[in-house]
Amino acid sequence: MLDDAMAPPPAPLLSVRGLKVHFPIRQGVFQRQVGAVRAVDGVSFDIGRAETLGLVGESGCGKSTTGLALTGLVPLTDGEVTFDGARVGSETGRDLARFRQRMQIVFQDPFSSLNPRQRVRDILRAPLEIHRIGTTAERREAVFAMMNRVGLRPDQAENYPHQFSGGQRQRIGIARALMLNPDVIICDEPVSALDVSVQAQILNLLEDLQDELGVAFLFISHDLGVVEHISNRVAVMYLGKIVEMARREALFAAPAHPYSELLLGSTPSLDPRRRHRFSAGFEDVPSATAKPSGCAFRTRCPLADERCRAEEPALSPRADGRLLACHHR
Amino acid sequence: MSGAALSEGAAGTASAPAPAIEVSGMRIRIALGDTSFTVVDDMSFAVAPGETLCIVGESGCGKSMTALALLRLLPQGARIDRGAIRLGETDILELGERAVEDLRGNRIAMIFQEPLTALNPVMTVGAQIAEAVARHRGGTRRKAWAAAVEALRGVQMPDAERRAKQYPHELSGGMRQRAMIALALCCAPSVIVADEPTTALDVTVQAQILGLMADLQRRSGTALLLITHDLSVVAETADRVIVMYAGRRVEEAGITDLFDEPLHPYTRGLMGAIPRGAAAGKRLTDIPGTVPALWDLPAGCAFAPRCPLATPRCKIERPPLEEHRPGHFAACWEIDHAG
Numbered sequence: 001m002l003d004d005a006m007a008p009p010p011a012p013l014l015s016v017r018g019l020k021v022h023f024p025i026r027q028g029v030f031q032r033q034v035g036a037v038r039a040v041d042g043v044s045f046d047i048g049r050a051e052t053l054g055l056v057g058e059s060g061c062g063k064s065t066t067g068l069a070l071t072g073l074v075p076l077t078d079g080e081v082t083f084d085g086a087r088v089g090s091e092t093g094r095d096l097a098r099f100r101q102r103m104q105i106v107f108q109d110p111f112s113s114l115n116p117r118q119r120v121r122d123i124l125r126a127p128l129e130i131h132r133i134g135t136t137a138e139r140r141e142a143v144f145a146m147m148n149r150v151g152l153r154p155d156q157a158e159n160y161p162h163q164f165s166g167g168q169r170q171r172i173g174i175a176r177a178l179m180l181n182p183d184v185i186i187c188d189e190p191v192s193a194l195d196v197s198v199q200a201q202i203l204n205l206l207e208d209l210q211d212e213l214g215v216a217f218l219f220i221s222h223d224l225g226v227v228e229h230i231s232n233r234v235a236v237m238y239l240g241k242i243v244e245m246a247r248r249e250a251l252f253a254a255p256a257h258p259y260s261e262l263l264l265g266s267t268p269s270l271d272p273r274r275r276h277r278f279s280a281g282f283e284d285v286p287s288a289t290a291k292p293s294g295c296a297f298r299t300r301c302p303l304a305d306e307r308c309r310a311e312e313p314a315l316s317p318r319a320d321g322r323l324l325a326c327h328h329r
Numbered sequence: 330m331s332g333a334a335l336s337e338g339a340a341g342t343a344s345a346p347a348p349a350i351e352v353s354g355m356r357i358r359i360a361l362g363d364t365s366f367t368v369v370d371d372m373s374f375a376v377a378p379g380e381t382l383c384i385v386g387e388s389g390c391g392k393s394m395t396a397l398a399l400l401r402l403l404p405q406g407a408r409i410d411r412g413a414i415r416l417g418e419t420d421i422l423e424l425g426e427r428a429v430e431d432l433r434g435n436r437i438a439m440i441f442q443e444p445l446t447a448l449n450p451v452m453t454v455g456a457q458i459a460e461a462v463a464r465h466r467g468g469t470r471r472k473a474w475a476a477a478v479e480a481l482r483g484v485q486m487p488d489a490e491r492r493a494k495q496y497p498h499e500l501s502g503g504m505r506q507r508a509m510i511a512l513a514l515c516c517a518p519s520v521i522v523a524d525e526p527t528t529a530l531d532v533t534v535q536a537q538i539l540g541l542m543a544d545l546q547r548r549s550g551t552a553l554l555l556i557t558h559d560l561s562v563v564a565e566t567a568d569r570v571i572v573m574y575a576g577r578r579v580e581e582a583g584i585t586d587l588f589d590e591p592l593h594p595y596t597r598g599l600m601g602a603i604p605r606g607a608a609a610g611k612r613l614t615d616i617p618g619t620v621p622a623l624w625d626l627p628a629g630c631a632f633a634p635r636c637p638l639a640t641p642r643c644k645i646e647r648p649p650l651e652e653h654r655p656g657h658f659a660a661c662w663e664i665d666h667a668g
Contacts (some may be wrong), residue, residue: 058531166617195387195558197616200602204615222531225561229604229613266536268561270605272584275565278540282485285501285534 011085013216014184019043019079021069037288039065041240045185049213054231056221060287061237063220067186071105101131104177110169110190114161120172121157127179142179150175150205167198184216191226203230223265228252236260239288239296242315246322256329258301258321281320303328348375349552350520355412357394366624369394369576376552378519381564383555384575389620392556396524400439401429416520435465438513442525444505448497454508455493465516480511484541503534503663514545524556539565544592560603564588572596575621575631578650592659593630638663
């Protein structure tokens with residue numbers, strides 16, 4: 001559907017520019033700010049309607065914080081978010097409520113993200129009540145219809161979360177996100193806590209919902225197999241920045257950034273005849289609190305030289321349409 | 330039945346090495362208040378020196394219980410009420426608690442999933458390893474400490490001397506897992522049981538730890554029992570594989586046989602459920618439903634309620650684990666109809 005990596009459709013549904021989330025580091029009796037963790041440090045991307053953008057990286061790379069910042073669950077330090085042509089962030093009251101209706105989130109842990117003291121029907125009805133949608137009878141109907149839609153039985157509406165398995169709980173989480181008929185759902189590691197057979201059920205469900213409802217996903221995951229399966233385009237994050245963004249096929253066929261290469265090369269294969277011979281060597285992995293100067297990946301990069309130490313490479317378009325932040329590729 | 334567990338080609342040859350560990354007909358039951366139920370049943374396998382046996386399955390299949398049983402570390406309420414576990418010539422189930430402690434960390438050691446909870450938070454990693462060395466090898470404190478630093482070097486811990494004096498929380502996840510491997514290896518055990526050793530790690534660190542474990546095993550000839558939910562970790566490491574479902578073995582085979590031609594519908598389902606490159610964008614074959622509760626298992630085959638091939642017979646009669654191809658075992662009535 002989209003022809004190149006960065007500027008997909010003429011007017012993207014969601015457009016993020018220069019997103020930054022910094023957390024202060026405080027010390028001493030007076031809790032003076034002595035520094036900042038630059039968890040997300042200038043991230044830009046677009047998502048089109050009914051599109052899935054995969055956001056992949058290892059722990060601490062800022063991928064989850066990106067999702068939380070977009071939904072307003074952590075404050076932005078800087079950056080611009082445009083949703084369906086309108087700038088987000090300046091609105092209050094009703095406009096903000098309307099925006100929130102259109103962007104929802106599904107969390108990783110279906111155990112801690114559902115209130116254990118609420119019945120499923122109350123969990124699913126809450127978004128409608130908050131946004132004052134429908135009459136009591138209509139809300140009831142909407143809850144039953146949505147339960148059917150995500151593969152739960154309406155007679156389970158009276159049950160509490162603990163009476164469901166992990167996969168069913170994730171279905172409840174997805175149903176809750178869909179109640180307001182959003183345009184975008186941030187999926188933050190939605191299948192990471194699930195067994196592989198159940199994970200497949202949930203991935204299939206998400207794809208069906210996208211086909212039927214035209215909802216777009218920002219799909220955040222550490223699992224390259226899952227991201228490859230579900231994404232149209234993929235952004236690879238390292239220490240708060242996107243280092244490569246490309247169409248799914250392009251990225252997985254030929255990763256261009258040395259970090260993308262390392263990620264793909266570290267993923268175990270499913271073919272016992274073609275085992276990797278992984279190196280046992282220790283590698284020091286920097287964190288967002290102590291980022292290297294210049295290119296953050298240079299301390300682990302086989303191509304790194306003086307320039308990488310001195311100058312941070314910008315994310316820029318390449319001939320094949322991908323975006324890349326590397327001096328050497 | 331325990332012949333099932335010997336590595337391919339080894340069965341029947343005179344020079345087959347004696348297994349480092351052999352489990353036969355083990356059953357584990359859990360008592361909860363007035364009720365009790367079986368969590369692992371009819372478990373048999375053997376692991377030869379230098380061999381890697383993987384046990385793979387989803388949560389609740391009994392794989393971790395099996396691992397803990399080998400070190401007699403089962404939680405309260407769980408006990409082995411049938412079978413035998415032989416470590417070399419010793420039957421572990423016959424030993425008193427004190428004698429088991431002599432074995433643990435010495436002849437058989439364990440690597441856990443989460444080093445932050447498995448390591449003692451108020452002892453430096455060097456002191457923990459030195460303690461194990463002193464317990465099993467005796468000698469002076471100085472010698473034990475030197476052995477601890479040596480063990481950390483052995484797992485390629487950078488700056489081992491300094492790291493030995495640090496506490497677990499001061500180390501990164503990858504370093505902690507290296508420290509736990511050093512702790513497991515410090516007394517040169519003949520068997521290592523690793524329960525999801527890389528599950529909590531990032532993929533680039535997982536690759537290093539898998540590489541390290543392969544290196545160490547090549548050098549030491551230790552028998553490795555690796556418990557995992559991840560078939561790609563199995564594909565990278567195993568010589569032989571046992572697939573578990575609801576407390577029982579449903580399939581057992583050499584590594585290439587299992588991936589070339591999985592026989593059990595559950596194994597086939599698992600393989601189809603993994604999102605992978607070749608099939609990217611294609612629909613995954615999901616296995617409908619969920620794993621049954623162990624206290625409420627169906628009468629026949631435990632997989633029957635989720636199985637596309639299930640017949641009325643499957644719901645009544647449990648299929649035995651049988652050899653369908655040389656060295657390739659499965660517990661299913663419908664294998665020859667599966668095509």
